[in-house]
Amino acid sequence: MSITIHMHVTHRRHTNGKKTITVEGSTVGEALNNFVALYPGMEKEIFDKKGELVHYIEIYLNKESAYPGELGKKVKDGDEIQIITFLAGG
Numbered sequence: 001m002s003i004t005i006h007m008h009v010t011h012r013r014h015t016n017g018k019k020t021i022t023v024e025g026s027t028v029g030e031a032l033n034n035f036v037a038l039y040p041g042m043e044k045e046i047f048d049k050k051g052e053l054v055h056y057i058e059i060y061l062n063k064e065s066a067y068p069g070e071l072g073k074k075v076k077d078g079d080e081i082q083i084i085t086f087l088a089g090g
Contacts, residue, residue, distance in 0.1 A: 001077040003031045008085045014041035028059060029071030031081060046083060058084040 005021045015021060021038065025031030036043045046057050052071075053059065059070040060082040066073050075081070 001026060001075060001079075003075050003077075004080045005031065005035050006080060006082045008083050010085050010087070011042060011045055011083065014039050014045065025075060027071065028061060028066055028073045028075060028081060031075060032059075032071070056086045058086065060084060 001024060003023055003025050005023060007015055007019055007021065012018065021035055023031050023034040023038065025034055032046065036047070046053060048054050059066045061070075061073055061075065062080055063082065066081075
């Protein structure tokens with residue numbers, strides 16, 4: 001299934017500036033793993049050492065929060081995943 005992943009601006013350095021990437025997958029986790037296979041620099045940006053999402057990443061599926069259980073959510077052809085990064089400053 002063809003899934004579009006929308007990149008947060010802070011991660012575009014890993015995708016050669018691309019705003020969207022198309023991957024295959026039947027779940028959010030599978031789509032993200034296929035994405036990381038294409039752009040290995042993203043692995044540490046979105047996954048921790050256990051393969052879970054890092055605490056400052058939120059995943060939206062078709063513009064709605066996929067929380068909880070983001071990685072196990074089923075996706076279908078044409079779905080869109082947004083990778084949102086929480087930023088803090090001071």
